[in-house]
Amino acid sequence: MRGPEPTIYEISSPGRRGYTLPELDVPESDIPEEFLRDRLLLPEVAEVDLVRHFVRLSQKNFGVDLGFYPLGSCTMKYNPKVNEVAARLPGFTKIHPLQDPATVQGAMQLMYELQTYLAEITGFAATTLQPAAGAHGELTGVLMMRKLIHEGRGEPHRTKVLVPDSAHGTNPATTTMSGLQVVEIPSDKRGNVDLNELKKHLDDTVLGFMLTNPNTLGLFDEHLLELTHLVHEAGGLMYGDGANLNALLGITKPADLGFDVMHINLHKTFSTPHGGGGPGSGPVVCTEELAPYLPGPIVDVEEHDDHVHYIWKMPEHSIGRVKAFWGNFGVMVKAYTYIRMLGAQGLREVAENAVLNANYLQALVKKTYPVPYGFRTCMHEFVAQGKIEGAEDVRALDIAKRLIDYGFHPPTMYFPLIVPEALMIEPTETESKQTLDAFAEALERIAEEARTQPELLKTAPHEAPVRRLDEVRAARYPKLKDVPGME
Numbered sequence: 001m002r003g004p005e006p007t008i009y010e011i012s013s014p015g016r017r018g019y020t021l022p023e024l025d026v027p028e029s030d031i032p033e034e035f036l037r038d039r040l041l042l043p044e045v046a047e048v049d050l051v052r053h054f055v056r057l058s059q060k061n062f063g064v065d066l067g068f069y070p071l072g073s074c075t076m077k078y079n080p081k082v083n084e085v086a087a088r089l090p091g092f093t094k095i096h097p098l099q100d101p102a103t104v105q106g107a108m109q110l111m112y113e114l115q116t117y118l119a120e121i122t123g124f125a126a127t128t129l130q131p132a133a134g135a136h137g138e139l140t141g142v143l144m145m146r147k148l149i150h151e152g153r154g155e156p157h158r159t160k161v162l163v164p165d166s167a168h169g170t171n172p173a174t175t176t177m178s179g180l181q182v183v184e185i186p187s188d189k190r191g192n193v194d195l196n197e198l199k200k201h202l203d204d205t206v207l208g209f210m211l212t213n214p215n216t217l218g219l220f221d222e223h224l225l226e227l228t229h230l231v232h233e234a235g236g237l238m239y240g241d242g243a244n245l246n247a248l249l250g251i252t253k254p255a256d257l258g259f260d261v262m263h264i265n266l267h268k269t270f271s272t273p274h275g276g277g278g279p280g281s282g283p284v285v286c287t288e289e290l291a292p293y294l295p296g297p298i299v300d301v302e303e304h305d306d307h308v309h310y311i312w313k314m315p316e317h318s319i320g321r322v323k324a325f326w327g328n329f330g331v332m333v334k335a336y337t338y339i340r341m342l343g344a345q346g347l348r349e350v351a352e353n354a355v356l357n358a359n360y361l362q363a364l365v366k367k368t369y370p371v372p373y374g375f376r377t378c379m380h381e382f383v384a385q386g387k388i389e390g391a392e393d394v395r396a397l398d399i400a401k402r403l404i405d406y407g408f409h410p411p412t413m414y415f416p417l418i419v420p421e422a423l424m425i426e427p428t429e430t431e432s433k434q435t436l437d438a439f440a441e442a443l444e445r446i447a448e449e450a451r452t453q454p455e456l457l458k459t460a461p462h463e464a465p466v467r468r469l470d471e472v473r474a475a476r477y478p479k480l481k482d483v484p485g486m487e
């Protein structure tokens, strides 16, 4: 390890330049007085030092192209490079969202076909590609539900949204942001929504139910059909959190299970890496009844005698726009390419292998760590606990940090909240048996270390470019106020 990388201000040296300006071809004139500053705090660095600085920084990063990344609920699968090649085609990158639709028919065709594929994969009638992320899609979907129930069906007294305690945290957040009230429904012993608890809340104040399925325990709700039936009978709508479709692709369609509206994370299931600050894409799919409420404009097609023409269309009762322009187009190109490369059979194999990999790893991890719902078959992920017999001081956090020394990205930690010391592990379908074996072996060795030399875990990571940021305040890092320009 090369040690910490200095900041760009620390490698700055007065007079160095990383650029040359072209010769002046306009009359020289002074910068107006009011724009002049006597001290401009910019680093002065030569091109070669600048390039090396950023390349060194990039090599300190961890990513799916470097190693196993079992971050539960995030689906950090390997992303085929052909997706990137397609997204970088100049015909896609050099167009402008304000161009006349007649000049961007190819891009609109791609969006139209992607809308159709997503609807087909999930069994729904219509799609919007506008939302920029999963949580944004949730907000969109819940606002659509609210408008249909309050205005379309004339039932403004329905203001409650039921959310199980195994839901993703964005679900209650979305409900609150939509001006509705969250009612939490507990899970039963098998990790399903507790139907008896649910029945207590099903009255005419219920607007809907938000269900993450498979839930954040990685489990498919065993009473799903009964649950969706009960909610519909009570006059509510079913929202499906489809951020992680990895276990369902080509096997079942959420619309057939009784969902009315759902978002999909293209930046998880459809192979754009999740995290890293985006951009993402959270399309929303819905039933015929909700389709007029979709945000718009969405792409539609006009059939002419000898050709088709793609147009922008505003749904009749649209909740309005939820994003500037048309959504994050580059992410759509990648998802489109991914779907076309795999085809229907390939998408089904994604789901089969994602579930197989998760169950294989669950069986291995179970030997060393508690897996509270390990008596069930999991879907694309499972939740273990960072608890080691004979090493009671060691916590999930320490195990996660130590995994970094073994070259693995830690799993999601302390989530879901209903499992103490949670380690939420999602291997995805793109990993080999060898990788899964190596990860399970690292976890076994860490459990052994926890018993014999717990300090090793408490102070981990040791091999990473950066140590624990919150626990070890390494003096070698300059405080922000000591960095020139930051005072």
Ligand SMILES: *Cc1c(COP(=O)(O)O)cnc(C)c1O
Residues within 6 Å of the ligand: 073, 074, 133, 134, 135, 136, 168, 170, 212, 241, 243, 244, 265, 280, 282
């Ligand atoms: C990731 C995720 C979300 C939120 O998606 P973002 O794109 O991060 O906003 C919602 N629900 C579930 C189940 C998720 O895994």
